[in-house]
Amino acid sequence: EPEVTQTPSHQVTQMGQEVILRCVPISNHLYFYWYRQILGQKVEFLVSFYNNEISEKSEIFDDQFSVERPDGSNFTLKIRSTKLEDSAMYFCASSEEGARLLFEQYFGPGTRLTVT
Amino acid sequence: TQLLEQSPQFLSIQEGENLTVYCNSSSVFSSLQWYRQEPGEGPVLLVTVVTGGEVKKLKRLTFQFGDARKDSSLHITAAQPGDTGLYLCAGALYSGGGADGLTFGKGTHLIIQP
Numbered sequence: 001e002p003e004v005t006q007t008p009s010h011q012v013t014q015m016g017q018e019v020i021l022r023c024v025p026i027s028n029h030l031y032f033y034w035y036r037q038i039l040g041q042k043v044e045f046l047v048s049f050y051n052n053e054i055s056e057k058s059e060i061f062d063d064q065f066s067v068e069r070p071d072g073s074n075f076t077l078k079i080r081s082t083k084l085e086d087s088a089m090y091f092c093a094s095s096e097e098g099a100r101l102l103f104e105q106y107f108g109p110g111t112r113l114t115v116t
Numbered sequence: 117t118q119l120l121e122q123s124p125q126f127l128s129i130q131e132g133e134n135l136t137v138y139c140n141s142s143s144v145f146s147s148l149q150w151y152r153q154e155p156g157e158g159p160v161l162l163v164t165v166v167t168g169g170e171v172k173k174l175k176r177l178t179f180q181f182g183d184a185r186k187d188s189s190l191h192i193t194a195a196q197p198g199d200t201g202l203y204l205c206a207g208a209l210y211s212g213g214g215a216d217g218l219t220f221g222k223g224t225h226l227i228i229q230p
Contacts, residue, residue: 043204106161
């Protein structure tokens, strides 16, 4: 069964460093998302991406964050200068186009980002 | 800002019992999704409900979307230890220009004791 994959599974970085989290969405999906989940808290939406541009973004997704689809398969989230409070699980998700299918977002296993 | 409140936050019952967990909001959603999340893993989609009043069944799990599309419930019949986990509801609001992200509730931690 097709699934969303994410790399790395765990990333440790020092405060102020740049990190890039990578995702390979399900191949026929056209909408891509990033979410984060701080330990013990709920899953929070960061950004959605469609047709090579940002579709929606939350207040969390400030200028320190950027997303890119560098090729036909990868979808990346970059944090330019990490802060301690960026420590969280980051989930990538994807969905198909279509009235009902659009809402069915399939999540990857996540990347645990630890900022020290 | 749309908020989803899930209740109860924690539920521990014996194997074989029935249970219902709730997901409520003051906002109208285009759809509601139920996910299950294991520790350290990503949410796994269980079901999507779109139409007000819609009922969907997945084996022993029954999902219902409220008529006004503001609330949903998950009912489990004859719970089994394998049902233990964190159940999340998430709402989607289709703006027409592309999908907004999902708004998640905090989840219900369910423990089924043998």
